[in-house]
Amino acid sequence: MAAPESGDGNNGAARMVTLISSDNTRFEVEAAAASLSQTLQLTILDGGGGGGDGIPLPNVDSATLSKVLEYCIKHAPAAANGGAPNATAVDRAELERFDNEFVNIDQSVLYSLIMAAHNLEIEGLQSLVAKKVADMIKGKSPMEIRRTLGFPDPTPEEQAEMNAHMLEYGWAYE
Amino acid sequence: MPGTDPFSRLHDDLVAGILVLLPPKHVARARLVCRRWHLLTTDHHFVRTSFTLSRHAGRPVAGFFHNDQICVANYYFPLDRDAENDGDHPYPDLSFIPETSTNPWSIHVTSSCNGLLALNLLATRLSQSVNFGDHDPQMFSCLIMLKSVVLSNNLVMIDERACRNFD
Numbered sequence: 001m002a003a004p005e006s007g008d009g010n011n012g013a014a015r016m017v018t019l020i021s022s023d024n025t026r027f028e029v030e031a032a033a034a035s036l037s038q039t040l041q042l043t044i045l046d047g048g049g050g051g052g053d054g055i056p057l058p059n060v061d062s063a064t065l066s067k068v069l070e071y072c073i074k075h076a077p078a079a080a081n082g083g084a085p086n087a088t089a090v091d092r093a094e095l096e097r098f099d100n101e102f103v104n105i106d107q108s109v110l111y112s113l114i115m116a117a118h119n120l121e122i123e124g125l126q127s128l129v130a131k132k133v134a135d136m137i138k139g140k141s142p143m144e145i146r147r148t149l150g151f152p153d154p155t156p157e158e159q160a161e162m163n164a165h166m167l168e169y170g171w172a173y174e
Numbered sequence: 175m176p177g178t179d180p181f182s183r184l185h186d187d188l189v190a191g192i193l194v195l196l197p198p199k200h201v202a203r204a205r206l207v208c209r210r211w212h213l214l215t216t217d218h219h220f221v222r223t224s225f226t227l228s229r230h231a232g233r234p235v236a237g238f239f240h241n242d243q244i245c246v247a248n249y250y251f252p253l254d255r256d257a258e259n260d261g262d263h264p265y266p267d268l269s270f271i272p273e274t275s276t277n278p279w280s281i282h283v284t285s286s287c288n289g290l291l292a293l294n295l296l297a298t299r300l301s302q303s304v305n306f307g308d309h310d311p312q313m314f315s316c317l318i319m320l321k322s323v324v325l326s327n328n329l330v331m332i333d334e335r336a337c338r339n340f341d
Contacts, residue, residue: 108180114188126191134195142206150179151208158208165206 017049019069025062026054029069033076038121059119064112067105071125074098079124103132107150190214194224 015031019040031049035041040055049055057065078095103110110129117126137145142162146154154162181189193204193215201224205215214220 111180111184114184114192118188130188130192131195133192137192137204138196138200140203142203145204145207149181151181152179154208161209162206165212 015050017044018054019049019065020054020056021060021062021065022058023062025065027062027065027069029073030076032080033069033072036072036075036079036122036124038123040120057120060116061112064109064116067109067113068116068120068122068125071102071128072122074102075124099128103129186210186214190217190220194220194227196224198224 016028017031017034017040019027019029019034021027031044034049035044040049043049043055060068075095078091110133114126114129114133117123117129136148140148145151184192189211193201193211196204201215205212215224
């Protein structure tokens with residue numbers, strides 16, 4: 001993706017790695033960004049992903065991977081500063097703005113992202129998306145939740161079960 | 175039902191990881207959404223994590239009762255391990271509750287808050303050995319501090335009183 005920039009004086013040009021999505025698209029990305037993934041970090045520390053090899057990611061398609069990398073590239077500088085204790089308020093506000101906009105996407109993409117974040121062990125991304133989905137659920141009635149998430153209408157049997165539980169948890173509806 | 179909507183592609187751990195972020199009252203609502211969510215949100219580990227998170231969010235919960243459907247037992251789980259050790263939140267003494275048949279744990283704690291418990295007696299055992307007069311006692315509330323047990327015909331009323339503080 002991004003052209004190699006001359007690094008911030010560490011080792012000259014930043015080290016690049018290649019990731020290969022399930023549909024065989026190759027993504028070139030800075031090792032620092034890819035290392036936000038705990039899973040990839042191990043491979044990269046072992047020297048993998050460089051040159052023509054690339055790291056295959058059979059569980060992540062290219063649409064999801066490009067979205068994941070968008071997140072990683074944005075968050076890599078702050079992560080490199082160890083949670084960014086010296087980040088300015090402006091930097092943090094900018095990241096927050098990015099995050100809010102980042103999860104403002106189609107539901108099925110959200111679910112793909114949360115699975116990819118889980119597989120790749122990108123903690124920040126996983127909790128960001130989980131929080132977004134939780135916010136979609138919060139404050140809604142069970143039927144509204146079902147509709148929001150696109151669940152099929154309950155069968156009469158399920159409806160009866162819901163009504164029975166409704167008695168038990170009636171207080172939750174005040 | 176699984177397989178028809180995009181959400182059902184998520185495996186249980188991930189769904190639980192989302193639901194556990196909800197405040198307790200919203201978890202109770204989510205419980206009604208479908209059978210899968212009900213199973214996930216009544217799991218012991220889930221309940222513990224959920225209450226622990228809400229502690230950090232400033233909604234203190236000392237502990238919770240977990241009804242084991244299989245051996246019909248109530249277990250009380252204090253959330254604060256330090257408090258458990260120094261005796262601030264010991265296991266509540268429920269011995270004053272009248273026993274039903276030989277098994278004192280045929281009583282289900284359906285909800286609890288601020289020392290007030292709403293209890294549900296298992297009807298089968300009840301009729302054998304406990305005589306509460308002419309009532310058909312299904313529910314009673316009890317105050318742990320006063321060690322008193324009050325019959326109640328009105329579950330909803332108890333629940334409202336007991337659970338309002340969840341918010």
